[in-house]
Amino acid sequence: MRHGRYRFIIGFLLPGLVLYAVFVISPFVQAFHYSLTNWTGISPDFEYVGLQNFERLLDDSLFLTALKNNVILLVLVPVVTIVLALVFAFLLNVGGSSGTAGIRGIRGNGFYKLAFFMPQVLSVPVIAVIWAVIMDPRPTGLVNSVLRGVGLDRLGWLSDPDLALWCVIWVLVWGSVGFYLVLFNAAMSSIPRDIFEAAALDGATRYVTFARVTVPLLWDTIQTSWVYLAILALDAYALVAVMTVGPGGPDNATQVMALQIAQNGFSFGRAGYASAMGVVLFFLTMLIAAAMLRATRRERIEY
Amino acid sequence: MPHPVPQSRRIFLQRAGVAAVAVAGGSTFLNACASSGGGNEDDNRGERTEDNPFGVVASAPLSVVIFDGGYGDEYAVFHEELYTEKFGDAEITHKAITDIRQQMQPLFNAGNPPDVLDNAGAEAMPISTLADTGQLADLSELFAADAIGFDGMTVEETLNPVAVESAKYADKPLVLNYALQAYGLWYDRALFDEQGWEPAETWTDFLALCEEIKGAGIAPMAHQGKYPYYIQQTLMDLAVKHGGPEVVYAIDSLGPDAWKHPSMLMAAEAIAELKAKGYMLEGTEGLDHIQSQTAWNEGKAAFIPCGSWLENEQKSVAPEGFVTNVAPTPLMDGAVLPFECGRNEAAEAFIVPAKAENVAGGMEFMRLMLSKEGAAEFTKLTAAPSVVNGATEGVELTPGAESAISFIEAGGENNWNYYYAIWYTPLDPLIQTAVGELAAGRISGEEFCQKAQDAADEIASDPNTQKRTRA
Numbered sequence: 197m198r199h200g201r202y203r204f205i206i207g208f209l210l211p212g213l214v215l216y217a218v219f220v221i222s223p224f225v226q227a228f229h230y231s232l233t234n235w236t237g238i239s240p241d242f243e244y245v246g247l248q249n250f251e252r253l254l255d256d257s258l259f260l261t262a263l264k265n266n267v268i269l270l271v272l273v274p275v276v277t278i279v280l281a282l283v284f285a286f287l288l289n290v291g292g293s294s295g296t297a298g299i300r301g302i303r304g305n306g307f308y309k310l311a312f313f314m315p316q317v318l319s320v321p322v323i324a325v326i327w328a329v330i331m332d333p334r335p336t337g338l339v340n341s342v343l344r345g346v347g348l349d350r351l352g353w354l355s356d357p358d359l360a361l362w363c364v365i366w367v368l369v370w371g372s373v374g375f376y377l378v379l380f381n382a383a384m385s386s387i388p389r390d391i392f393e394a395a396a397l398d399g400a401t402r403y404v405t406f407a408r409v410t411v412p413l414l415w416d417t418i419q420t421s422w423v424y425l426a427i428l429a430l431d432a433y434a435l436v437a438v439m440t441v442g443p444g445g446p447d448n449a450t451q452v453m454a455l456q457i458a459q460n461g462f463s464f465g466r467a468g469y470a471s472a473m474g475v476v477l478f479f480l481t482m483l484i485a486a487a488m489l490r491a492t493r494r495e496r497i498e499y
Numbered sequence: 500m501p502h503p504v505p506q507s508r509r510i511f512l513q514r515a516g517v518a519a520v521a522v523a524g525g526s527t528f529l530n531a532c533a534s535s536g537g538g539n540e541d542d543n544r545g546e547r548t549e550d551n552p553f554g555v556v557a558s559a560p561l562s563v564v565i566f567d568g569g570y571g572d573e574y575a576v577f578h579e580e581l582y583t584e585k586f587g588d589a590e591i592t593h594k595a596i597t598d599i600r601q602q603m604q605p606l607f608n609a610g611n612p613p614d615v616l617d618n619a620g621a622e623a624m625p626i627s628t629l630a631d632t633g634q635l636a637d638l639s640e641l642f643a644a645d646a647i648g649f650d651g652m653t654v655e656e657t658l659n660p661v662a663v664e665s666a667k668y669a670d671k672p673l674v675l676n677y678a679l680q681a682y683g684l685w686y687d688r689a690l691f692d693e694q695g696w697e698p699a700e701t702w703t704d705f706l707a708l709c710e711e712i713k714g715a716g717i718a719p720m721a722h723q724g725k726y727p728y729y730i731q732q733t734l735m736d737l738a739v740k741h742g743g744p745e746v747v748y749a750i751d752s753l754g755p756d757a758w759k760h761p762s763m764l765m766a767a768e769a770i771a772e773l774k775a776k777g778y779m780l781e782g783t784e785g786l787d788h789i790q791s792q793t794a795w796n797e798g799k800a801a802f803i804p805c806g807s808w809l810e811n812e813q814k815s816v817a818p819e820g821f822v823t824n825v826a827p828t829p830l831m832d833g834a835v836l837p838f839e840c841g842r843n844e845a846a847e848a849f850i851v852p853a854k855a856e857n858v859a860g861g862m863e864f865m866r867l868m869l870s871k872e873g874a875a876e877f878t879k880l881t882a883a884p885s886v887v888n889g890a891t892e893g894v895e896l897t898p899g900a901e902s903a904i905s906f907i908e909a910g911g912e913n914n915w916n917y918y919y920a921i922w923y924t925p926l927d928p929l930i931q932t933a934v935g936e937l938a939a940g941r942i943s944g945e946e947f948c949q950k951a952q953d954a955a956d957e958i959a960s961d962p963n964t965q966k967r968t969r970a
Contacts (some may be wrong), residue, residue: 234963238600238624240630257957258929261732333785334794340782355724355785355939441725441785444928447936462600464924465628466963 224478230471237467248431249472259473262451263497265361266430269368269452270484274425276417277369282377284312286406288377289384290392312374320371324439327367329356355441357449364450367435372428376421383417412494419492423485430481433458453477505690544859550585552644552866553859558588559859564603566619567595569808570678570847574877575617581867582860589860603946606631607634612852614861617677619847626848627922630668630676631965636851638672641862648871657869661906661916662886668967675865676845677877679884680806681825681903681914682732683841688822688898690798698802700838702737702769705829709778719811720773723798724784727935730770732842733804734934736828737766737918738835744915748829751919752968753959754946757896765831766935767944774940784939788812806844810899811882823899840910840916845886909948919955929954 231249231288235242253259288305302308315323331353340350354360387410395405411418433454437443444451453473461470505715544554563579565572594613595750596602600622606612607624612634629635642655642663649657659679668673686698694715701706709719722730741746742762749757757763773779780800783791795803796817803809810823817823827841827897849868851861867873874890877883882900884891884907891904907914920927933950936942942950958964 236625236628236632238604238607238628239634240610241632254959267913327797328787332790333782335781337782344815350782352785352939441935442928442932444932446784446932446939447941448932459928460925463625469963477578481559498872 221411226280227471227474227478230468231475233468233471235471236465236466237461237470238465244466246388247466249469250476252469253472253476256488258448258451259453259456261448262453262456265450266432266452268361269365269429269432270426272365272421273368273372273429276365277376277425279371280369280419281380282406282411282414282418284308284373284377285380285384286410288381290402290405290410309378312377314374315371316375318371320434321438323367324435327363327370328439331363354439354445354450357445357447360440360445360449364436364440364445367439368428368432371435372425376425379417379421380414383414387413415492415494419489422487422492426484426488429482430454430477430484537909543857549645551863553640555586555857555859555863557586559594559857559860560590561857561864562592562594562613563615563864564594564596564599564613565846566599566617566623566847567597568620569811570594570877570881570883574880577876577880578864578868578873581870581873585863585867600624607852607854610854612855613705614851614855614857615864616850616852617847618742618850623848625924626674626850627924627965628669629850630673632640632852635668635673636853636855636858636861638666638675638851638862638865639967640863641675642666642672644862644866646869646871647866647873654866654869657887657889659845659886659888660912661843661914665845665916665918673850674848675869677849677868677885678845678847678881679886679907680808680844680846681841681907681910682713682736682804682806682844683827683903683906684733684802685795685805685809685823685825685899686802687796687798687809688824689820690801691824696801697830702829702831704780706772706776709773709776713778717798718780718783718800719778720792720802721783721786721795722938723786723788724935724938725787727931727938729788729804730938731931731934732806733828734766734770734937735889736841737769737831738763739915739917740828740838740840741765741831741834741840743835747915747917748969750955751917751922752970753923753955753966756952758955759948763951764944764948766782767947769831769944770937771940771944771947774938777940784935793814802826806868807900807903808883812899819879823897824902825899827906827910836913836915839906840913840915841906843907843910843914844916855918863892918967923958925961925964926954926958929957 221409230242232244233242234245259490287302288308289301314329318326332338332340333350333352333355335344335350337350337353340405341355343350351359354363390407391409391413395409400408431454432452436445436450436452437458442448446457454477457470457473458476460466460473512718516672543556545551545556560813561582563575565575572593575595576593577648582589582591599616599618599620599622603612603618603624607629618626618629624803642653644654646652646654646657648712655663661679662676663672665676666674668674684698691697696708696712699708712719724730735747738760739762742760746760746762746872750759780791783800785809786794791800792803792805792813793816794800796813807825810817813823830838849865851858851865855861868877869887871890874885874887875894877885878891878894882897884900884904896904920930930951933942933947933954936950937944937947959966
């Protein structure tokens with residue numbers, strides 16, 4: 197009987213594990229392997245070059261620029277997204293006027309959720325194209341027309357090296373807030389109402405309720421979101437590739453590691469070198485995810 | 500239309516999917532498992548005759564893969580018909596695709612590539628890497644064979660010199676670049692007639708014309724700033740026409756201080772001047788090809804730098820009465836080349852893989868492409884000149900194509916081309932970035948030369964870069 201149960205469990209696990217091994221583990225292992233070679237990507241022949249690819253990475257100014265930009269994204273995108281998503285979710289959930297029925301959400305809650313969630317339905321290239329049009333650098337561009345309307349000068353947006361990365365950050369945040377809003381919203385709905393009511397009875401202001409009750413109770417969700425957003429910030433490939441000048445931005449202002457991987461691996465015939473970049477990115481991602489989970493670990497609150 | 504910037508443009512919508520994977524740290528694009536050799540080493544050849552100089556086995560199947568881009572694949576279907584007329588027993592597999600690399604990479608790695616491949620478009624494989632790794636069949640036989648429809652001439656003799664030059668890697672012809680493209684400054688003949696303007700021959704006159712155009716409320720110049728490749732054509736043309744072909748030979752050879760040549764400096768300062776004097780369409784440095792070319796079609800800008808595919812690319816956008824014409828880049832003081840010449844590029848890189856099953860058939864297919872009949876049909880179907888000289892005679896042309904072809908003919912021996920972007924692919928985006936900064940007026944001509952030179956030096960010092968020389 198026991199035996200049969202194991203077979204039953206294995207039967208369910210195996211297909212998933214096989215798929216995972218073939219499509220996830222094996223490419224990773226291969227990438228590690230090729231990172232030690234001078235493989236071009238389009239020829240069956242290659243030689244082993246030891247750690248030469250990794251040494252070259254240290255001197256590759258473009259890769260270092262890309263790394264720097266990814267770090268900026270990594271610091272800003274998760275914080276801004278989570279804070280905005282939390283605030284909006286809180287407003288939607290408990291921001292409504294407290295009438296006789298106690299704590300309630302804002303009016304039109306469903307509509308706002310839908311509106312915020314919209315970008316999630318669009319694919320990244322579509323988002324990139326839409327924003328590239330909105331941020332048209334001509335005086336007749338959408339945002340520039342608005343600026344002119346209020347008497348300000350035209351801005352170059354994505355064609356301005358000082359602004360381009362901020363534009364990318366903005367679009368990343370805009371595209372993500374909706375999803376995390378809905379996520380936090382769902383998590384908040386599962387917090388028993390009476391906790392909020394008790395806080396209100398104790399005289400807690402909305403702000404105090406948010407900081408002392410809501411956020412601690414959502415900590416697990418926030419933590420997970422943080423890791424996801426960090427991974428998003430380390431990627432940003434599609435957005436940068438489609439939306440920014442170059443691509444990679446004016447004067448490489450929006451250059452990111454993933455773009456360098458793609459260019460080296462696909463366009464330059466340097467698949468071995470691109471694999472080395474991939475390996476670096478792999479360890480960086482692991483490291484950051486682990487550090488983030490550790491640093492933000494809290495006692496789990498049961499309710 | 501076909502795109503001359505394989506590495507840097509339009510790549511990404513298709514790649515976006517791959518991106519997520521590549522980025523997860525694993526570069527999963529390698530997963531097709533690369534390195535399994537094999538393939539067909541021995542040449543399957545039959546008897547060689549005058550009609551069949553490569554010894555094609557009549558019954559041997561032929562597989563043809565065409566890049567289904569701006570030129571479509573109709574012309575290839577016609578060439579396949581020519582092949583069938585000759586070898587009725589041969590079964591032809593025709594494949595028209597846009598994602599060349601994704602589909603062909605595994606076949607090359609596994610050693611069973613097609614017999615003819617049109618390695619073009621944004622997803623093309625890096626051709627110099629293919630050449631350097633010995634994956635391309637030597638086309639010497641083809642170049643020396645009799646051309647079909649040209650009495651007593653060899654194939655090589657019928658080709659535009661740029662096709663012969665661009666074919667060669669380490670002195671061996673390995674690539675047949677089939678389409679001929681000319682770069683210049685494009686304008687609306689109708690608008691210029693109406694205003695009484697005439698494209699200027701010297702830089703001084705050009706600046707005066709720009710002033711006049713600006714006075715008429717039109718931006719003298721637009722460019723596709725999101726891809727600095729385009730305005731770079733004007734920059735390079737100014738420099739090469741001023742200093743002569745040696746300027747570009749040094750650049751292609753990664754020569755010391757090649758980008759600091761006085762002619763290059765002058766040209767860079769000229770481009771900076773256009774921006775400084777307000778002759779560029781406002782915001783053009785952030786526009787893509789569609790936005791900028793459309794603005795040009797709408798009469799918001801007088802000139803735009805581009806290649807000869809422009810007219811066809813804008814077919815659906817150009818208003819009624821718009822007459823696309825090309826003007827050569829003006830000459831700066833002391834130029835050694837004449838006004839009537841410019842960069843000519845042979846594009847659409849057709850190759851026969853060294854490991855193809857039917858190498859002889861692949862070469863015979865190319866010979867049919869280059870026959871008078873085959874080349875004329877290409878121009879008829881695509882409104883673009885091929886690299887076969889004189890194959891457009893009697894073909895009805897649009898105004899843009901006509902002006903491009905007479906521009907190519909007028910330039911003759913003085914037309915020039917650069918190769919560094921194909922030879923040293925990683926250098927291409929670095930130079931483009933510097934050009935973008937120059938055209939946006941954020942760096943001076945001198946700073947541009949320094950920046951470009953630094954990039955070239957970085958590539959030159961890379962031990963994995965295969966260096967090539969031109970003289």
